[in-house]
Each structure stands twice: as structure tokens, then as C-alpha cells.
Amino acid sequence: QALVEESGGGLVQPGGSLRLSCTAERTSVNLLTSSSMAWYRQAPGQQRELVARILGSGATNYATSVEGRFTISRDLAANMVYLQMNSLKPEDTAVYYCNVVRFENSYWGQGTQVSVSS
Secondary structure, eight states: OOSEEEEOOEEEOTTOOEEEEEEEOTTTSOGGGOSEEEEEEEOTTSOOEEEEEEETTSOEEEOTTTBTTEEEEEETTTTEEEEEEOSOOGGGOEEEEEEEEETTEEEEOOOEEEEEOO
């Protein structure tokens, strides 16, 4: 029912992997005509920060803290965005949010919790 919705969060051990999924409602949030698809995260007591972004052109950029470990991708046929998270660290613990910018509109999901702990 939500226009943008995340899933795939959970509890993993350091060094583990997790794949987050972002499902966008195609009629209102068609990724084919979206200029930006991104993952943000917010840890307790911290500001929300950009983790990874993929532009409509396909170009990507990552936060320094996750580059080399995380990969953002999209599946236009499924109208979904993914975040593959490898070599997870305790510092990656946060609520992860999907964001899509389409024309003048910015859409946010409700977030999914990722906890990295031994």
C-alpha cells in the first residue's frame, strides 16, 4: 500500500551479508522515470546519512564508509532497488531507508532495521 517500502533487514553477525530490497509502486513511482534512487541510514542519536545512490543514468556513488562493501542496483522490470551489504560491521547498525526522486517528488519508505552484532 505504501508507495515505497523496504524489506530485508535483520540481525547479522560482523562480516555477514544482507540484501535490502525497496519496492516502489509503479504507477506513482516508476523507476524508469526517476532521477535518483538511494539508500539512507540513521543510527541512534545520529543524523540520517546517504549510503548509496544510483542515478537515472545508472551512475552510482557511495559513502566512503561503505564503498567496496555495499552495492546499489535496480531492476526496472520489477520496479525495485536493492542494496547488497557485505562485510558488515557493527557501525553499519541503523535503520535503512529507501528514497526515490521522481520529477518534483521525493518518496521515502518507512525504514528497515539492520543490526550487526556478535
